[in-house]
Amino acid sequence: MAANARNMTPRRVLIVEDEAPIRRMIAFNLVRAGFEVEEAADCAAARSCIADRCPDLVLVDWMLPDASGLELTRTLRRDERSRELPIIMLTARAEERDRVSGLEGGADDYITKPFSGRELVARINAVLRRTGGTGEEVLEIGDLRLDPVGHRIHAGGSEVTLGPTEYRLLKFLLENQERVFTRGQLLDHVWGGNVYVEERTIDVHVRRLRQALEPYAADRFVQTVRGAGYRLSAS
Ligand code: CA
Numbered sequence: 001m002a003a004n005a006r007n008m009t010p011r012r013v014l015i016v017e018d019e020a021p022i023r024r025m026i027a028f029n030l031v032r033a034g035f036e037v038e039e040a041a042d043c044a045a046a047r048s049c050i051a052d053r054c055p056d057l058v059l060v061d062w063m064l065p066d067a068s069g070l071e072l073t074r075t076l077r078r079d080e081r082s083r084e085l086p087i088i089m090l091t092a093r094a095e096e097r098d099r100v101s102g103l104e105g106g107a108d109d110y111i112t113k114p115f116s117g118r119e120l121v122a123r124i125n126a127v128l129r130r131t132g133g134t135g136e137e138v139l140e141i142g143d144l145r146l147d148p149v150g151h152r153i154h155a156g157g158s159e160v161t162l163g164p165t166e167y168r169l170l171k172f173l174l175e176n177q178e179r180v181f182t183r184g185q186l187l188d189h190v191w192g193g194n195v196y197v198e199e200r201t202i203d204v205h206v207r208r209l210r211q212a213l214e215p216y217a218a219d220r221f222v223q224t225v226r227g228a229g230y231r232l233s234a235s
Contacts, residue, residue, distance in 0.1 A: 012036045014055040016046040018065050029117030043067040057086040077106035077192030086131040106188045139174035155216035166209040173232035182229040
């Protein structure tokens, strides 16, 4: 609730769930915690809702009547406008949870039913903090700064120009510093799980990112973890 109260405008959460009693229970808890809510009973309604006005976060149930929550997540990740939209998947059973965690599909987190209103609000706030939520917080590592509002990057006092993919890659790594990501995970998070992008494409963009940062000696931040993937680290 603290993360929410800090902002002047309430965060908007879209609840995609076909079971009305569960949807209402979630909406009730979120409104009480200071969120604005929108509700959708299937994927088609969710997509039209998002097209009208992009929310700050989407709760997606795994089982929906017209398509699975996973498919909806993938669709949203492929679309430029909803690529960075925080998504939390709701699952009914442990086996679904395992599939979600294994497949990822680009969701930022998942919650297994049944869950309490308090747990849900805590997880939403955690994801909004982690993903930047409104995307307005300046991200930093060492003397490297990324300002998402001005869409600007500074290193050692100079402005750095990056291509759109390198920008998203750097932003994602800054939001998840010190964590190692495989190429597959970076594909899901930064490219939106687009199956037509080859994993070696990641290496090309990482190389470009390092080259752009090289004059500022910040290239050391983007580290290759042998046999695992990449990590942004201050050490
Ligand atoms: Ca359902």
